[in-house]
Amino acid sequence: MKSPPPSFSSSSPKRKPLSACLITLSFILFIAFLYGEDFACVIRRPILDSEIQDYSASNEKDELPAAVPFSVDRGKRDCDLFEGEWIYDEEGRPQYEEEECPYIQPQLTCQSHGRPDSAYQHLRWQPRRCYLPSFNASLMLEKLRGKRMMYVGDSLNRGQFVSMICLLHRIIPESAKSMETFDSLTVFRVKDYNATIEFYWAPFLVESNSDNAVIHRVSDRIVRARSINKHARHWKGADIIVFNTYLWWMTGQKMKILRGSFDSDTKNIVEMETEDAYKLALRRAVKWVEKNMNPNKTRVFFTSMSPSHEMSAGWGGEPDGNCYNETTPIKDLNYWGRSTSKGIMRATQEVFERSKAPITLINITQLSEYRKDAHTSIYKKQWSPLTKEQLANPRSYADCVHWCLPGLQDTWNELLYAKLFFP
Ligand SMILES: *[C@@H]1O[C@H](CO)[C@@H](O)[C@H](O)[C@H]1NC(C)=O
Ligand SMILES: *[C@@H]1O[C@H](CO)[C@@H](O)[C@H](O)[C@H]1NC(C)=O
Ligand SMILES: *[C@@H]1O[C@H](CO)[C@@H](O)[C@H](O)[C@H]1NC(C)=O
Ligand SMILES: *[C@@H]1O[C@H](CO)[C@@H](O)[C@H](O)[C@H]1NC(C)=O
Ligand SMILES: *[C@@H]1O[C@H](CO)[C@@H](O)[C@H](O)[C@H]1NC(C)=O
Numbered sequence: 114m115k116s117p118p119p120s121f122s123s124s125s126p127k128r129k130p131l132s133a134c135l136i137t138l139s140f141i142l143f144i145a146f147l148y149g150e151d152f153a154c155v156i157r158r159p160i161l162d163s164e165i166q167d168y169s170a171s172n173e174k175d176e177l178p179a180a181v182p183f184s185v186d187r188g189k190r191d192c193d194l195f196e197g198e199w200i201y202d203e204e205g206r207p208q209y210e211e212e213e214c215p216y217i218q219p220q221l222t223c224q225s226h227g228r229p230d231s232a233y234q235h236l237r238w239q240p241r242r243c244y245l246p247s248f249n250a251s252l253m254l255e256k257l258r259g260k261r262m263m264y265v266g267d268s269l270n271r272g273q274f275v276s277m278i279c280l281l282h283r284i285i286p287e288s289a290k291s292m293e294t295f296d297s298l299t300v301f302r303v304k305d306y307n308a309t310i311e312f313y314w315a316p317f318l319v320e321s322n323s324d325n326a327v328i329h330r331v332s333d334r335i336v337r338a339r340s341i342n343k344h345a346r347h348w349k350g351a352d353i354i355v356f357n358t359y360l361w362w363m364t365g366q367k368m369k370i371l372r373g374s375f376d377s378d379t380k381n382i383v384e385m386e387t388e389d390a391y392k393l394a395l396r397r398a399v400k401w402v403e404k405n406m407n408p409n410k411t412r413v414f415f416t417s418m419s420p421s422h423e424m425s426a427g428w429g430g431e432p433d434g435n436c437y438n439e440t441t442p443i444k445d446l447n448y449w450g451r452s453t454s455k456g457i458m459r460a461t462q463e464v465f466e467r468s469k470a471p472i473t474l475i476n477i478t479q480l481s482e483y484r485k486d487a488h489t490s491i492y493k494k495q496w497s498p499l500t501k502e503q504l505a506n507p508r509s510y511a512d513c514v515h516w517c518l519p520g521l522q523d524t525w526n527e528l529l530y531a532k533l534f535f536p
Contacts, residue, residue, distance in 0.1 A: 168192055168243040169535050181536040182410050183256055183353070190535065192243035194528055195476040199442045199483060202237040207519035208248065214279035214518070216292060216301070219494035221272060223517035228492035230440045233517060236487075238480060238524045246535060248527050250281050256534070257308040263348060266357035267316035269419045269522075272515060273355070274299075274312040276522040281310075297326040298347055311351075315344040316361040319394040322375065323361060334361065335369045335382065338393035345401050354406070355475075355529065356398065357416040359457060360514065362391050388456040395464040403470040414529060416475045417461060420453045422485040422513045427451050436488040436513035443483045450482055473532050477525050487521040488513045 169186060181187065211217065211224045224231065238245060264274040278301050282290060289304045297314040314326040320337040323329040324344070348354060362368065368390035372381040385393075402413050425434030427450055428443045449455075458478065465472055481487075490511040503510045516522050 164242065165239075166192065166243045167246075168194070168240070168531060169246040180409075182408075182412055183533050184536050185252070185256075185534045187536070190243075192240055194240045194243070194245065194531055195480060197238060197240035197480070198446065199236045199480075200239045201232065201235055203235050206237050206523075207234040208523060209279050209283060209519055211519060214275075214282060216275050216278045216282065217518045218271075218275065220512075221275070221489060221493065221515060221518045223489055223492040223520075226492040226494065228490070228517070232440060233484075233486045233521075234519050236442065236484075238527070245527050246531050248280060248530050250284050252534070253530065254281060254284065254303065254306055254308065257303070257310070257353075258306045259308065260352040261309050261311065261350060262353040262355075263311045263313060263351040264355045264357075265313045265315055265318065265344075265348060266355075266416075267314075267359075267361055268515065269360065270355065270357040270416065271299075271312050271314070272518065273357075273416065273522045273525050274310065276518055277310060277526050279518065280523060280526060294326075297324065297344070313344065313347055316358065317394055318344070318356060318358045318398045320344065320375075321361075333369070334364060335371050335375075336390065336394065337371045337375070338390055339397050341397050341401050345405070349405060351406075352410065353412050353414070353533070354402075355414045355416060357419070358391075358394070358398075359418040360421075362387050362457065363452075363454065387454075388460045391457055392460045392464055395461065399464060399468045399470065399472065402472060403468070406470060408471050412533060413470065413472045414475055414532065415461070415465070415472055416525060416529075417478045418453060418457060419514075419516075420450050420478060420482045422450065422488060423452060424450075425485075428485060433508075435508055435511055436485050437490050437508045437511035439485040439488075439490075441486050443485055446483075448482055449479070453478065453482065473536070475525060475528050475532065477528065480524070481521060484516075484521050487516050489515045489517050492517070 168190060211222055219226075262277075264270045264277075278292075281303075285303055285305075290302065291304070292299065292301045294300075299312045301310045303309070314324070314329075316323055316329070317336045318341065320340040320343050322333075322335045323331045364387070367384040368387050370383050370385050370390055370393075372383065406413055422428075422436040422439070425436075425439070426432050428445070428448060430439075461474075465474060488511070490513065491507045493512060493515070495510070499510060
């Protein structure tokens with residue numbers, strides 16, 4: 114009785130998949146060689162100028178989608194604006210000087226608070242496959258004639274609001290502009306254009322116990338996740354709305370949801386996982402948009418999570434450091450901060466996928482993750498005087514949440530500009 118050696122019989126069926134695999138592999142390599150760009154997700158290499166197209170020049174003009182309000186060009190664009198890298202651009206950035214824009218709040222004016230470096234102002238966002246259209250302040254103002262543009266959200270959105278004003282204010286004569294604050298609402302008015310750019314403080318979008326625009330540092334945060342009209346009645350009639358909400362949800366604990374009113378004596382409070390509470394609130398905001406914003410005349414945007422840089426170990430820095438003393442962006446294109454919630458990103462995606470209203474996501478999270486250098490750190494007006502202990506250890510009071518202006522948030526507005534006019 115002779116049986117074939119086990120090694121032989123077992124190698125035979127293996128040989129086929131191996132050779133098949135080799136053929137497949139060489140085929141993949143051949144295709145990869147032909148269509149290098151399509152494998153950019155697998156093999157990262159520097160962006161070549163010859164591969165980059167002008168985002169504002171669309172192709173396939175014959176396949177125009179339905180008219181989008183405010184757009185100056187319609188067409189198919191094959192470029193993910195949010196994937197790319199930061200390029201040092203000495204001449205092109207910043208688009209305005211810190212001391213030239215009087216609207217920047219002292220919490221964001223880093224140079225005048227002693228920041229020694231300025232490279233963070235000279236970085237330009239370069240998407241992988243296209244150039245961002247350059248921000249044209251005249252066009253922006255022209256399009257805002259007789260309109261209301263509104264930013265709604267937290268202090269990060271306030272930063273983006275101020276950035277937009279700084280990008281525009283140079284071409285508006287002194288006598289034709291004004292800025293006023295009424296409680297939660299700040300209004301920048303451009304008289305000749307009968308236009309306003311406004312900011313409305315609503316850190317959770319829905320009603321909460323942190324709604325006071327000045328005194329809102331509440332440690333025990335409570336939201337009414339289904340209640341939005343107290344705020345939203347101020348948004349009616351806006352032509353462009355830019356929402357954000359994220360940081361205030363990140364308490365590290367379950368979220369407290371109030372059923373009923375803040376004024377009633379007996380408070381019915383339930384605790385909920387942060388993502389679930391976030392979804393409730395975001396759905397409520399989307400429902401409001403569906404009911405109140407006419408998609409034929411208005412545009413709605415949502416700015417995704419703004420990342421913080423509290424732990425330098427995450428990007429290979431010192432074990433106990435944070436954004437303090439950081440002067441260059443993170444080079445690792447896959448970097449994602451440990452404190453940036455993937456759950457909230459998923460929740461955002463899920464809610465917007467089901468939205469009946471067109472809401473454009475400005476997905477600034479990944480590109481801002483790289484910018485550990487762009488925070489205000491210790492170079493800002495402090496809320497209260499610093500103690501001796503704090504002064505001895507600057508890291509302990511560095512703000513690694515907010516961003517210097519000019520800086521990163523100008524790019525958020527460039528992306529908004531691109532999505533507004535070249536949808
Ligand atoms: C900016 O927009 C204005 C108004 O639409 C236009 O006249 C001007 O040519 C644009 N400037 C540039 C540099 O494209
Ligand atoms: C100014 O703009 C508002 C909308 O923001 C509009 O209701 C009003 O009629 C405009 N006024 C003039 C004089 O154009
Ligand atoms: C938007 O325009 C479309 C097509 O003109 C029309 O059918 C629709 O009723 C309009 N929607 C609103 C809310 O006005
Ligand atoms: C800041 O960084 C520089 C080098 O990047 C280093 O020499 C210096 O010690 C750092 N300062 C502090 C206070 O960490
Ligand atoms: C935003 O971009 C990141 C990566 O850049 C991605 O993981 C995430 O899913 C995007 N978010 C949404 C809501 O599409």
